[in-house]
Amino acid sequence: MAKESVKARQKKREKMVMKYANKRRILKKSKNYELLQKLPRDASPVRLRNRCSISGRCxxxxxxxxxxxxxFRNLVSQGLIPGVKKASW
Structure with missing residues (x-):
């Protein structure tokens, strides 16, 4: 289980990436790299990390x-994910 601060930081980054996505696209298209560098660091989508929506594990x-x-394994065992079942042979 990830710390709550790590989960909160990730959500904050996701919001910031969404906020500056259009501006980043325009600046990249116009090749204005000085203004692009002045955007916040967390506005870059590269800084995002895929995390579990329940436990926060990366x-x-x-x-x-x-x-x-x-x-995933726990949810499948409980039958909460449709179309997936535990393999046995």
């Missing part, structure tokens, strides 16, 4: 479901 993230492998 490793073992499954993009298709938006959760980490550990949370």
């Amino acid at each position: 490793r073992g993230y499954m993009r298709q479901f938006g959760v980490s492998r550990i949370v």
Whole structure:
């Protein structure tokens, strides 16, 4: 489980990326790199990290479901993800 401060920081970055996305696109298109550098660092989408929406874990993230492998396994065992079941052979 990630610390609450890490989760909050990630959400703050996501908001900032959305806020400056249009401005970044325009500045990149016009090749105005001086103004682009003056934007906040957290406005860059490269600084985002995929995190589990439930636990905040960044490793073992499954993009298709938006959760980490550990949370995914628990949800599948409980039958909460439709169309997915535990393999057995």
